[in-house]
Amino acid sequence: xxxxxxxxxxxxxxxxxxGGTLCVLTGAGMSAESGIPTFRGTHDSLWSRFDPMRLATxxxxxxxxxxxxxxxxxxxxxxxxxxxHAGHRALAALARRVPLSLVxxxxxxxxERAGSIVDAHVHGGxxxxxxxxxxxxxxxxxxxxxxxxxxxxxxxTACGDRIRPGVVWFGEALPDDAWTSAVDAAERCTLMLVVxxxxxxxxxxxxxxxxxxxxxxxxxxNPEPTALSTEMDLVWLATAAQALPLLVG
Ligand code: NAD
Numbered sequence: 001x002x003x004x005x006x007x008x009x010x011x012x013x014x015x016x017x018x019g020g021t022l023c024v025l026t027g028a029g030m031s032a033e034s035g036i037p038t039f040r041g042t043h044d045s046l047w048s049r050f051d052p053m054r055l056a057t058x059x060x061x062x063x064x065x066x067x068x069x070x071x072x073x074x075x076x077x078x079x080x081x082x083x084x085h086a087g088h089r090a091l092a093a094l095a096r097r098v099p100l101s102l103v104x105x106x107x108x109x110x111x112e113r114a115g116s117i118v119d120a121h122v123h124g125g126x127x128x129x130x131x132x133x134x135x136x137x138x139x140x141x142x143x144x145x146x147x148x149x150x151x152x153x154x155x156x157t158a159c160g161d162r163i164r165p166g167v168v169w170f171g172e173a174l175p176d177d178a179w180t181s182a183v184d185a186a187e188r189c190t191l192m193l194v195v196x197x198x199x200x201x202x203x204x205x206x207x208x209x210x211x212x213x214x215x216x217x218x219x220x221x222n223p224e225p226t227a228l229s230t231e232m233d234l235v236w237l238a239t240a241a242q243a244l245p246l247l248v249g
Pocket of ligand 1: 027028029030031032033036039040045105106107108123195196197198199200201221222223224226238239240241
């Protein structure tokens with residue numbers, strides 16, 4: 001692949017020329033080429049190897065916090081070991097050319113480490129540790145670990161309960177501020193790029209339809225067709241690291 005499909009190049013150029021705004025919605029596929037497994041879609045994806053109900057719910061935490069904390073510390077280590085790829089860097093470069101809001105479902109920090117400002121982490125962040133009981137914020141750990149092991153979570157200095165990762169678990173509400181920013185970005189944009197998401201997790205998966213109802217052109221970048229493909233104006237079957245650098249030339 002060596003060129004942007006003509007229709008996509010045209011709509012991006014029109015957005016820049018007419019003073020439009022871009023919203024980029026990213027999902028786990030955005031980080032796949034940095035070596036962070038997606039949740040779904042491949043034999044090594046996270047939910048094909050682990051049971052989400054034992055690891056990513058508040059009930060799982062109450063039942064076995066050491067198991068859940070050990071799994072998240074392993075994921076934190078995988079993110080610490082990973083580097084942003086050319087697609088992450090391309091989005092940072094694109095934001096210097098056109099007003100761009102970046103909304104991510106990812107809980108890693110690869111966009112920030114590539115130089116982007118993330119407007120909304122709609123599913124929270126791995127390193128935004130907080131107390132399970134009182135919500136007191138705690139700073140990230142330095143001593144991460146290889147492999148999944150049981151680890152007793154640290155204790156909150158404010159109330160003594162256990163400290164949890166700052167991600168949104170199944171069944172939990174999205175952070176209000178992040179969701180408000182995401183909706184605002186979707187409603188205001190003239191072009192939305194939807195990169196590396198299966199489109200199965202709501203309400204985030206509803207943002208492209210919202211943008212389109214408000215008049216934006218919506219473009220999907222993903223190597224596979226997804227649940228959202230039929231709602232798109234344009235679909236580019238490509239990976240994030242292949243496609244995004246081509247958009248900035
Ligand atoms: P998902 O795992 O459900 O879907 C991944 C999508 O990425 C698929 O459509 C797949 O075809 C696509 N994909 C795979 N490789 C790609 C590539 N190289 N370039 C572009 N696309 C590629 O992920 P999702 O839709 O984001 O939804 C599920 C949840 O997963 C989110 O809530 C997110 O918080 C969480 N998650 C985050 C991370 C992370 O932070 N890196 C990792 C795993 C899961």
